[in-house]
Amino acid sequence: MADHVDQVLAQWAVRRPDLDVSPMAVIGRLSRLSRLVDAELRRTFTAHGLDAASFDVLATLRRSDPPHSLTPAELMRSSMVTSGAITQRLDRLEARGLVSRSPSASDGRSVVVALTGAGRDLIDEALPDHVATEARLLAALTEGERDALATVLGTLLESLGEQSGTSGKGEQGGKGEQSAKDGKA
Amino acid sequence: MADHVDQVLAQWAVRRPDLDVSPMAVIGRLSRLSRLVDAELRRTFTAHGLDAASFDVLATLRRSDPPHSLTPAELMRSSMVTSGAITQRLDRLEARGLVSRSPSASDGRSVVVALTGAGRDLIDEALPDHVATEARLLAALTEGERDALATVLGTLLESLGEQSGTSGKGEQGGKGEQSAKDGKA
DNA sequence: CCCAGATGTCTTAGCGCTGAGATACATTGC
DNA sequence: GCAATGTATCTCAGCGCTAAGACATCTGGG
Numbered sequence: 001m002a003d004h005v006d007q008v009l010a011q012w013a014v015r016r017p018d019l020d021v022s023p024m025a026v027i028g029r030l031s032r033l034s035r036l037v038d039a040e041l042r043r044t045f046t047a048h049g050l051d052a053a054s055f056d057v058l059a060t061l062r063r064s065d066p067p068h069s070l071t072p073a074e075l076m077r078s079s080m081v082t083s084g085a086i087t088q089r090l091d092r093l094e095a096r097g098l099v100s101r102s103p104s105a106s107d108g109r110s111v112v113v114a115l116t117g118a119g120r121d122l123i124d125e126a127l128p129d130h131v132a133t134e135a136r137l138l139a140a141l142t143e144g145e146r147d148a149l150a151t152v153l154g155t156l157l158e159s160l161g162e163q164s165g166t167s168g169k170g171e172q173g174g175k176g177e178q179s180a181k182d183g184k185a
Numbered sequence: 186m187a188d189h190v191d192q193v194l195a196q197w198a199v200r201r202p203d204l205d206v207s208p209m210a211v212i213g214r215l216s217r218l219s220r221l222v223d224a225e226l227r228r229t230f231t232a233h234g235l236d237a238a239s240f241d242v243l244a245t246l247r248r249s250d251p252p253h254s255l256t257p258a259e260l261m262r263s264s265m266v267t268s269g270a271i272t273q274r275l276d277r278l279e280a281r282g283l284v285s286r287s288p289s290a291s292d293g294r295s296v297v298v299a300l301t302g303a304g305r306d307l308i309d310e311a312l313p314d315h316v317a318t319e320a321r322l323l324a325a326l327t328e329g330e331r332d333a334l335a336t337v338l339g340t341l342l343e344s345l346g347e348q349s350g351t352s353g354k355g356e357q358g359g360k361g362e363q364s365a366k367d368g369k370a
Numbered sequence: 371c372c373c374a375g376a377t378g379t380c381t382t383a384g385c386g387c388t389g390a391g392a393t394a395c396a397t398t399g400c
Numbered sequence: 401g402c403a404a405t406g407t408a409t410c411t412c413a414g415c416g417c418t419a420a421g422a423c424a425t426c427t428g429g430g
Contacts, residue, residue: 003342004263011248019312023319026331027222029338034219035265036345037212053386063196073408078189080220085387087410092386109395109408127204134208140344141337146211149337152330153214157188159325160221238416258378270417272380277416294378294425 005029037137044133048126053081053089055130058098058123061115069114071104098122190214222322229318233311238266238274240315243283243308246300254299256289283307 005028012021038052045055060078061068070078076086090113093099098119104110115123138146187195190213197206223237230240245263246253255263261271275298278284283304289295300308323331 003339003346005339005342008248015248016309016312019316020320021316022331023316023323025335026323026338027226027319029335029342030215030219030222032265033338033342033345034215036342037215040345041212051386063193063200071408072410076408080217081386082388083409084389084411088386104408107396107408109393111409124201127201131204131206131208134212135205137345138208138211138341140340145337145340146207148333150210150214152326152334153211153218154188154190155325155330156323157190157214157218157221160218160225160322236416256378257380261378266416267418268379269381269419273416289378292378292426294423296379 003029004032040137041130041133044129045126048122048129050122050126053085054093054098055123055126057086057089057093058115058119059127061099061113062120062123062127067114068120069112071110071112073110075113093119188214189217225322226315226318229311229314233307233314235307235311238270239278239283240308240311242271242274242278242298243300243304244312246284246298247305247308247312252299253305254297256295257298258295260298278304 005025008028009021009024012019012024042052045051050058056079057075060075061070064070072083072086072090075090076083079086090099090101094101096118097116100114100116101111102114104112141149190210193213194206194209197204197209227237230236235243241264242260245260246255249255257268257271257275260275261268264271266274275284275286279286281303282301285299285301286296287299289297326334
């Protein structure tokens, strides 16, 4: 397997033999693969009139408890983007009638974002295609390789401080108001 | 050890038990990990007055044959961004005196981009920090795990570099344009 | 030689994100 | 009560990228 990253490693070995660039074998491939995967997923989103950012929000709402509503702060934590990005995502989705915003009853600063019927229909229609695309992207791996990959990536995520919010350390306060995590799965 | 992606999987199992969302265990973690890694690498770049895009170009030039020069088209293929992005990256680097552009002697359409002395100094100074950061990001893995990870990611990259769409269900709009261009031969 | 299509570079409009900060409300300690 | 601090949302300028396309130049088949 002489892929692009192997070439890069070979070039560095000549140009900078003093450096141990072996970490690039992992990080470089991770980076390139992520780009390719993103580009491929985007095609599915586009086919359903969506983009990754919109899909992320709709999917996060969809998998939360009925009536599929969360606050912008929760969406922000789930998607790893800034609050400004969430505001703008919601502006776009609201303008299309896919989500609604209403004032929170319990917190005067906050807003409740809910899936509309149209939003739910759209995400429910796009989801099967999305997971099919993901499955196709992984088709080259055996089930054992897939599991091993998921495990190793999980190890790395944990080591980098990715916390699960409602599990692990068990330090959750009563209402545990940190449901949906992660975006673009 | 339940990370965010495990929670997402558990939520989907409740909300959409009809779907097999297991591919998300890999793709979701890949996506999140890539975000975290990018954010971490950016700190090293910033410490050297660079960003990921500039580092990418300088490093690509640095590891090419002396006199460390390539054409924009070659840089484009290596970095997986569009030609417009390369033009703008080069504009920025040229304005800082880190690269130079001169007309190609052999092809009237083309341009030769070369590292300047300042550009070479900067990338040579940033590189050790960069690989050290990468090594630190992987510190949680054993050498065996790192090798296995690199191998599996390589398998995926190759499978996507060759397939690049036009497979799977026929319902999708099957325009296998580009999207999965890898810099390999 | 000439033309049609391929290729290389650059241009521009538009998009989504970040980072900094404004504003309003909530919570805590005293 | 009230000030100090924390939290939630939104605003906005700036940035880098993409998509589409404008040109110029190259290449190969009549």
